[in-house]
Amino acid sequence: MSAHAEAHHGPPIAHQSSRVNASVLGMLLFIASEIMLFGAFFTAYFFVRVVNGIPWPPAPFELPVFVAGINTAILVTSSFTMHWALQSIKRGNRAGLQGGLLLTFLMGLVFLLTQAREYSRVGFAPHDGAFGTIFYCLTGLHGAHVFVGLSILLFMTIRAFRGHFSPENHHGVEIGGIYWHFVDVMWIVVYSTVYLI
């Protein structure tokens, strides 16, 4: 085994110069960047809706505020199940972790499918004026984030069922969870600006 030990002679252990965990910090910075991406899309929204002052929604079109409201409730609930999953693994409750992740994943999936169904029934397309453009691009950008979030959840769920994560080692769940909460909060912003106001 000496050859093996030699091959894996690793680097010196880096000095940890901050109390923040590197991966958590990385995720937070990534989210800062994501918020700015949403910021660019909201700037476009601002120019079209406030500066140009187009009617919202323009006459024949209607926004499915109620269905989207139910969808919002589903997504917000999924944040709580995500939190439950994380708290479970911190206490060593593997079944809670698996159940929480599975529920979160399913709710996210329902949200995304409802959104897709809404697209096909809403009665306008991205090329139907600036209103359609902004509606589809903001909800679509968010939908893309839900898709990424779902992928992360899927991986976490697979790992949870394959026996990974423990009370000592749950950064994988925590970091994915931060992203999922971000996706939820962002949806509340998108829902209120696009559908409600």
Add this chain to the structure above:
Amino acid sequence: MTSVVAAEHQPYAAHEGLPPPPGGWRRLLYPGFLRAAWMAPLFFGIGCGIVVLCRWWGGWHPIWFGEIIVLVGALIAAPIGFLAGVGVFDYWVRYAIGAPTVPEDHTGHGAYSWRDYFRVNTDHKVIGMQYLVTTVVFFLIAGLLAMLVRAELAKPGMQFFDNQTYNGLFSVHASLMIFLFVIPAFAGLANFVVPLMLGAPDMAFPRLNALSYWLLPIAGIMMVSSFLVPGGAFASGWTGYAPLSVHQPMGTIFFNMGVQWAGASSIMTALNFLVTIITMRAPGMTFWRMPLLVWANFTTSLLVVIATPFIAGSQFFVMFDRVMHTHFFDIAGGGYPLGYQHIFWFYSHPAVYIMMLPGFGIASEVISTFSRKPIFGYRLMALSLMAILVLGFSVWAHHMFVSGMAPWLRVPMMVTTLLIAIPTGIKVFSWLATMWEGKIHFNTPMLWAAGFVSMFVIGGLSGIYLGAVPIDIHVSDTYFVVAHIHYVLFGGSLFTIFAGIYYWFPKMTGRMYNETLGKLHFWLTFVGFNATFFPMHLIGTQGMPRRVSDYDPMFAHWNMFISVASFFLGASTIVFLYNMITSMRRGEPAPGNPWRSLTLEWQVTSPPPRFNFDEIPQVVGSPYEYGVPGARHAVLNGDRTAEEVPVH
């Protein structure tokens, strides 16, 4: 165990490394270019399949639509396939599906032969070299494009190109220089140097670091290959103003997507730097003991993380307007064309600091070392970086003084723009004061740094003209602006990149460059640069607009002069290339610390050991204590000599 010690100190000698690739057909599954060669087409096919399926399901005709196929298949799916093929994602895929992984797996770390520079490598030093060589290649391509532009402009009238090609030439020139040279070249230098300066064994996320490098050639090849698509390269300038860019030939989407790949690369690197600087500093390395290069990359990275998503947004909007017929910038549909400029410049103004602050850092290191004096006003230097960071976000509309935006925005934006001259001025004065009463050694890096300070002063002063709205009204979009950006980006960024390359060349390669050729390179470039760009101020104020293939014959003499000077300037690069290539192969072996510098990267061997340090150093003081008796920056290896260091 002594053999291990020796191996650790000769990291580039024949040694372990990755297991040899398997033979036979299994080779196709081994990460590398062979696997990329079949995975990229496979993903292209998957991309096409998704497009066709979606269009069939949505009932759109034609089902096979060229532009969307190119966009999804060639510009999005195929690059992902390529990345998967070379093996950037291997670890993450294994991790995601819950397969066994070794988090501290260092088999992909370090280089033992030149081949190791052509695979996915997690060593920040190798990635730094990969960055630098790649960016220099794109620098040469972009430089050749500039020569072609100057050839066309040597005489009034049309000589060599049609208008579309000409517009493509300067657009690709600028885009490559900005997105594939200046920004990533600084990222490359910092990649090599910052972890060493911090006393860290590597970056915080080495695999992410590898990914951010491999995105870069994709972006570059995308932009260059746009010359080959029907209709020619993107031709609406690097600024790509809508609505013109929406109605250009297909090359535009190559720019839109190229910017996304390059931008993603920038954001990942920046995130990596920030986490590394915050969490991996050596014990004793407080923020106020960090070298200014680290400070500069810290502020730059903050700018990148916060600002870059805005250019991503602006390019998405243009692309959607083209391929999905949305109405972001189409007035008939209720869009707002001026919005493009606001969103674009909200990134692209901070981007000029992204292209300048790391250069400030390099200049600070070089000037302090070669003047043998501490940095004058270290804290104010760091604080002025932060001031530039904050002010940098409040000046974007100074690119839009004549755009027809709300008139009340002009005076506040002028005030913030002029205010930014103050922290910048502080830096210039501090460099001069650092040189004052020093013992200045004019080695090549110092020549470039001093040249940078003088050229940057001229670029900064012409910036004052552009900041004052009434003058800007006259000179905006003229050659005066072209002169200004080249004084700050060529005389500023490029000079500091050269300073950095010469300064760290011994550290990177373990060999010294040729000093005479280095000095010759500097003087040729310095003369050629001024002869090329200074007269542009004059023809600009006299009335020559920028981005034109033809001009008033009254400017013929100056343009001929500028073109000849620019060819001279271009030729000076040959000296640089010759020096780099011959010195890398046959240069004198470099000692660990040829410049007697105090920062940490010079306290290890040249090139540094595979994991930078045997033990994490203990930092005990400022990195610039030249001339202070008994002062030290750091204690390495418990202050014992290398022979005494126990292995474990």
Add this chain to the structure above:
Amino acid sequence: MRRGSIVQLIVIGVLAGAIASAFALIPNWLPEPASKEAGRIDFVFWFVTGICIFVFSIVAAVSVFAVWKFRAKPDDDSDGAPIHGHTGLEIAWTAVPTLLVTSIAVVSAIVLAKDDAQGANPLRVEVTAQQFFWSYRYPESGNKESDVLRLPVNRSIVLHLTSKDVIHSFWVPEFRQKQDIVPGIHPTLHITPTKVGTYPVICTELCGLGHALMRSRAIVMTDDAFQKWAAQKGGA
């Protein structure tokens, strides 16, 4: 510092200032001004130039002196004086530039306000830009159209600009005034020509294939000549 050094420093500064002034004064930097706005803009230009020559001279003096006097001998391995900073000096080079840029901002803001104000009884001209030509319409003269911009001398002109396709930019170097024309936005531009003559109208915003050739002329005429032209039917 010895007195000799200070003298040397001042001599270098004066020399640098003289060279910079020569660069500023000998070539013809700005085209002959032909509008009131041009006069004001030129004033800002020379005001800034004065400040820049001042700053340049100081920087040049210090850097040339440093390069000349503090160059190390090849075998001199000693370090320089360990000076870490000087609070007074640092405050000075923060405060003085602040004053200078503030003065530039104030002068610029005043000139901007004056240039944006329209004079009494302005002549309205509607300017239309499209790929790749300019056209002009005179609502006061029965919507007379022209492909050359004809203007009476010494009268306040207000241009109403419109673009039909992409962004263009209207510029007459001799008037110094410039305005981008973004589709959907209808900016105005104020000009008071002061000199009879013919000047180029240039598009300065990249607008596609024919951008370089998107030129027209501005002809400033005496008031009588302009009235006569305006009364004619047709004719450019």
